[in-house]
Amino acid sequence: MKWGELEDEPCSMARTIGVIGDRWTLLILRECFLRTRRFEGFQSSLGITRHLLAERLKKLVRQGVLRRIPYQDSPKRHEYILTQKGLDLHPIMMAIVHWGDTHMVDARGRPLLHQHRKCGKDFDPVMVCSECGEPLSAKEVHTHPGPGARGTPVSAAPEKKAKRETKSKTQRSAA
Amino acid sequence: MKWGELEDEPCSMARTIGVIGDRWTLLILRECFLRTRRFEGFQSSLGITRHLLAERLKKLVRQGVLRRIPYQDSPKRHEYILTQKGLDLHPIMMAIVHWGDTHMVDARGRPLLHQHRKCGKDFDPVMVCSECGEPLSAKEVHTHPGPGARGTPVSAAPEKKAKRETKSKTQRSAA
DNA sequence: TTTCTACAGTTCTAAAACAGAACTGTCAAT
DNA sequence: ATTGACAGTTCTGTTTTAGAACTGTAGAAA
DSSP states (O other): OOGGGGGGSSOHHHHHHHHHOBHHHHHHHHHHHTTOOSHHHHHHHHOOOHHHHHHHHHHHHHTTSEEEEEEETTTTEEEEEEOHHHHTTHHHHHHHHHHHHHHSOBTTBOSEEEEETTTOSBOOEEEEETTTOOBOOGGGEEEEEOTTSTTOOTTSOOOOOHHHHHHHHHHHTTO | OOHHHHTTSSOHHHHHHHHHOBHHHHHHHHHHHTTOOSHHHHHHHHOOOHHHHHHHHHHHHHTTSEEEEEEETTTTEEEEEEOHHHHTTHHHHHHHHHHHHHHSOOTTOOSEEEEETTTOSBOOEEEEETTTOOBOOGGGEEEEEOTTSTTOOTTSOOOOOHHHHHHHHHHHTTO
């Protein structure tokens, strides 16, 4: 399987991995969430080669995760900012950081803390069920085929996810 | 930066990426959560080359994400099952799938649905604050240096995260 | 008893991706 | 006229990955 083929897989995880599933892309996105916007900013804070950085930024723009916006003419300069699609990656970032905080810290503790502006406290992200609000655990989740599963014709059921969309929107609304 | 160096970065995200930050590892873990346990199972459902599969499985075992357990002698055969550290990756997987469900579905809709056994409904994962329970959005999260930040000596503050650990454990307890 | 299949790898070669460094080009400041 | 900030592009050499074939154990089938 090549990189391009991932997006055609009937699996939301494979498709997402096609967008963010490499080392540098994830780190570039971390910088985006930490408010880095410019080429040199990414390059110096990550130590990524300029070649790869240019390529990854282009890819992220193509995929609608970043938007390339001019901030001066002569010479033309642009900055890269997260679109809504990009901001929606925040739960993934938080989940990744939280796992590292739990399993990969050294004796000194966490490199970064996260404060929730609304309540003012340092927090951990907790994943809950959109329907009942209870914290989720792997064992309590049962996976079953949906309308877009392999074998379902394209003409079929137009995704009856109205309720889920509505509920989970709380999560993105102010992102 | 090489793969090995990621784990030494003072950043939980970089360290986590050092473990799961490549295409195949993420897909292998998806299979683990879908109850695949054996070499041939991974190989045939993913189409990964046998060479890489063997290497990735070894790496995941080394890192304590999977455990290699014999299920027969002669010939020696093992299966790979998620450790607690591996099960704790579940929120990351759910967040990735959810983003794909939101932004990468075709006309047919979602390939997979997730049912919460406790409440019986198909759900979306929602990320909330461990302290106040409110859904999180990127803009409401303020990041600041913790005890393990770059520059902090190893001898310093032994991570005062007691409360956070306790609260977020609800999320993992039955995983 | 030779042959087939299931399983879990290992070994090989060619192709793709990546690292590291140097180069291009615009403009402002010295 | 030279330097430095910025945003890339181009080049060469190394590392990773893809794809296919091979190894080896053992039970079942011919």
